[in-house]
Amino acid sequence: MNRSVPALVSEKEPVGLATTRIFAVEHYDLTATLSSGQAFRWRAVAGGWVGVIGSRWVRLEADHCSIRAQTAEPVLSWGWLTDYLQCELDLGRLIKTFPEDEPMRNAVAACHGLRLLRQDPWECLISFILSSTKQIVQIRQIVEHLCAAFGEPIVQPPGELPFRAFPSPARLAQATEAELRSCKMGFRAPYVLAAARAVTSGDLDLERLRHLPVEAARERLMLLTGVGRKIADCTLLFAYGFPSAFPVDVWVMKALRQLYFPRRAVSLRRLHQFSAEHFGPHAGYAQQYLFHYVRTKMVLHPTPKK
């Protein structure tokens, strides 16, 4: 289940204020992780990645065995970052829980070091509300419009591209639908507005969902207009870390049909049933491998749909 306490930096590590820190990691493909359609604000800049976590500007750079982090302001405790990046997760052990079939072996081999992040629920929920029938490039653009229009300025090193924090529920709740539409989100504008109002009024308590069984948390999210099974599962997996959440989008659907049901038509409902039974206790992680694999490596054939 979920940890309610964020990961802490180990006590034996050096303490003190600093703007850089190096984290030892194994089997961590930072590029695949930051660009695989789970988070939408990371930009590749000069051999590294620049983004915003909470209200902090961050630059990340990876080599074989470590991730180097740089912030704009001195930091005492780095738990917010190790938790976001899930540095302490034993990926090798997790992957051993995947089914030993050929498609899964191929996906794991093709996406070595791909990780799941642990994001802020609010940002994740809104980002995926914006994702429906949009390409990943376009989701990034809409999210950036939204942050530029409504996000608070953050402290960043001189000379860097201007970044703002992801807008708060309270700020978005005050926006008009027309202002939101000017961020190019089209018919999703009323969904974003309603979600912001639900959180601001206290009707939707995103922190409480952390402690609920996954089914109950999913049901609550799906009460929001514009949030169906897929967007709910993205939030449950990428923000809360519910390991069984298994988002099925067009790509995962293509992968499942081609790899596991090449000769017969299978409905979405059956695919959900199959995924719940087949991929083990960390099905959501397996899903991310299939998603990245089908998008970057697989040759797609027409397969029977239902």
Added chain:
DNA sequence: GCCCAGGTGAAGC
């Protein structure tokens, strides 16, 4: 112009 995009909800069988 046409098709599709990390979908959803309503309407019609």
Added chain:
DNA sequence: GCTTCACATGGG
């Protein structure tokens, strides 16, 4: 239950 359609907008 399953299929079809509209919903904004932009990329290929």
